[in-house]
Amino acid sequence: xxxxxxxxxxxxxxxxxxxxxxxxxxxxxxxxxxxxxxxxxxxxxxxxxxxxxxxxxxxxxxxxxxxxxxxxxxxxxxxxxxxxxxxxxxxxxxxxxxxxxxxxxxxxxxxxxxxxxxxxxxxxxxxxxxxxxxxxxxxxxxxxxxxxxxxxxxxxxxxxxxxxxxxxxxxxxxxxxxxxxxxxxxxxxxxxxxxxxxxxxxxxxxxxxxxxxxxxxxxxxxxxxxxxxxxxxxxxxxxxxxxxxxxxxxxxxxxxxxxxxxxxxxxxxxxxxxxxxxxxxxxxxxxxxxxxxxxxxxxxxxxxxxxxxxxxxxxxxxxxxxxxxxxxxxxxxxxxxxxxxxxxxxxxxxxxxxxxxxxxxxxxxxxxxxxxxxxxxxxxxxxxxxxxxxxxxxxxxxxxxxxxxxxxxxxxxxxxxxxxxxxxxxxxxxx
Amino acid sequence: xxxxxxxxxxxxxxxxxxxxxxxxxxxxxxxxxxxxxxxxxxxxxxxxxxxxxxxxxxxxxxxxxxxxxxxxxxxxxxxxxxxxxxxxxxxxxxxxxxxxxxxxxxxxxxxxxxxxxxxxxxxxxxxxxxxxxxxxxxxxxxxxxxxxxxxxxxxxxxx
Numbered sequence: 001x002x003x004x005x006x007x008x009x010x011x012x013x014x015x016x017x018x019x020x021x022x023x024x025x026x027x028x029x030x031x032x033x034x035x036x037x038x039x040x041x042x043x044x045x046x047x048x049x050x051x052x053x054x055x056x057x058x059x060x061x062x063x064x065x066x067x068x069x070x071x072x073x074x075x076x077x078x079x080x081x082x083x084x085x086x087x088x089x090x091x092x093x094x095x096x097x098x099x100x101x102x103x104x105x106x107x108x109x110x111x112x113x114x115x116x117x118x119x120x121x122x123x124x125x126x127x128x129x130x131x132x133x134x135x136x137x138x139x140x141x142x143x144x145x146x147x148x149x150x151x152x153x154x155x156x157x158x159x160x161x162x163x164x165x166x167x168x169x170x171x172x173x174x175x176x177x178x179x180x181x182x183x184x185x186x187x188x189x190x191x192x193x194x195x196x197x198x199x200x201x202x203x204x205x206x207x208x209x210x211x212x213x214x215x216x217x218x219x220x221x222x223x224x225x226x227x228x229x230x231x232x233x234x235x236x237x238x239x240x241x242x243x244x245x246x247x248x249x250x251x252x253x254x255x256x257x258x259x260x261x262x263x264x265x266x267x268x269x270x271x272x273x274x275x276x277x278x279x280x281x282x283x284x285x286x287x288x289x290x291x292x293x294x295x296x297x298x299x300x301x302x303x304x305x306x307x308x309x310x311x312x313x314x315x316x317x318x319x320x321x322x323x324x325x326x327x328x329x330x331x332x333x334x335x336x337x338x339x340x341x342x343x344x345x346x347x348x349x350x351x352x353x354x355x356x357x358x359x360x361x362x363x364x365x366x367x368x369x370x371x372x373x374x375x376x377x378x379x380x381x382x383x384x385x386x387x388x389x390x391x392x393x394x395x396x397x398x399x400x401x402x403x404x405x406x407x408x409x410x411x412x413x414x415x416x417x418x419x420x421x422x423x424x425x426x427x428x429x430x431x
Numbered sequence: 432x433x434x435x436x437x438x439x440x441x442x443x444x445x446x447x448x449x450x451x452x453x454x455x456x457x458x459x460x461x462x463x464x465x466x467x468x469x470x471x472x473x474x475x476x477x478x479x480x481x482x483x484x485x486x487x488x489x490x491x492x493x494x495x496x497x498x499x500x501x502x503x504x505x506x507x508x509x510x511x512x513x514x515x516x517x518x519x520x521x522x523x524x525x526x527x528x529x530x531x532x533x534x535x536x537x538x539x540x541x542x543x544x545x546x547x548x549x550x551x552x553x554x555x556x557x558x559x560x561x562x563x564x565x566x567x568x569x570x571x572x573x574x575x576x577x578x579x580x581x582x583x584x585x586x587x588x589x590x
Contacts, residue, residue, distance in 0.1 A: 021497035075496050076523040076549060124526045149526045205534040205547075206526070404484075406525065416457070419490040 007378045031080035034095035044104040050123035052130045058139040069126035070149040087145045092365030124149035128203040134192045143196040151407040152210040157183040160215025162290025176366030197241040209407035210249040228260045235267040250402045255303035273317040279345025308353040314423035323361035323377030335381045343388045350392040355400035397426045439514040442506040453503045454491035464488045477553040480533040484548040496520040513561040518553040525549035
């Protein structure tokens, strides 16, 4: 690593960035290093109704699988680094440094760094619909799962045409995840979905966000038409559950045409996020070959910008996979170079009314970068990225409320200016 | 600190007590808000619900938790008994049994379209009895030369 790219640890970053919340450095560090639970903590989580043992039949595999309701820090932000305990993720990860442990002492649970308890943590109950089945016998957790404890997860399907073409994004493990669903909701599937959602919403005070997620599907009269059709089916079903014309869900999807977006809006969509993933043009082409082929970086950018006219400021996001621009051999060699590029992209989008967000790149089983034994970006990179992106939200008076800290892993710093963001256009912005 | 004095606990339990939370923003500007649902937890910590995620109070409390800053609660009943409690935000709960208890109470009180963003837990660090008679006695003992000569404790006034 170069002189400008020291891999500073938690304590060094606390000292270097006194204006950055220490608790959030811990949160970022938990994702980089990973978190496991002691046997005592697992027992405690079960006693508190925070750990559900899903049968093999529930999750479509031979063995049962523990599913965690989640843990959060004192400030209500989520303990990251526990992906194998959620249904959305595979089990293998490349982490960095010593793994944190959650252990329970006298009924209180703590995050331990080695033998030192560093933060008290709190468990979240697992969703009440886990373990229940629809009248048709479908496990409800298969129809609607959960990630951050207030966020419902609806996988429309986890096939992706880019994978089929062996042109998948190099960080992606999407089709290797626990639940497998092929494209094409039948009416019976939609009945299952509605029955599940009706049951989900009986859990008072639990839910505030839904994410609808699918892989890129190129088929249809026009490219992506069939993907759009699946979103329309699900949105229409959710409208029945909520009894409203609008569905307050976040929708992570491919880059659609204006006509396709209007179809989604008519179906009740209130938000939209086609993800750019990486800003630098050459790295985009290397890391996202499928998006490059169908139909290039500029097409994905234009789609996000056009969406602002349809859904409005503060209702459109694009996401960067923070750290992939440092993968080798083509990626940036220093934190400064990587951030200069990604924050340039983030500012471009923010100035056009598209809320930039970022996740922390994880090296997950099944992804190209995992098999290449790539190295994770330094913790300091993630700290500075979180800070830079939040500053842009403030500068451009742009909220990303539908990706707030409760349902997105790195939205925390926005909590400091959420009282003042109005989403009105300000000088310097173009949309 | 040790547990809050019984008189302060009584004030918190009294539904007619005025309860005001004061926080400061990043520039030091104060912000005061009523906290009618303030309660004492079994462990001696204080808890209250926050209706709105985007309120100035909530933003200030997040900042206080992250940067180890203090907040202040003032309690005053109809008789004038007044206590000030200074403490630090320890936890913001938006999930789990404690949150649900406050959430259901808020819904019961304000109806079907009401909201509760979370529940704040404050660890008291200092408590002061600010009732007029108590403070007057303290001040007279500490600062006897800050009394006007018209006062009965300084000069005998002929009736």
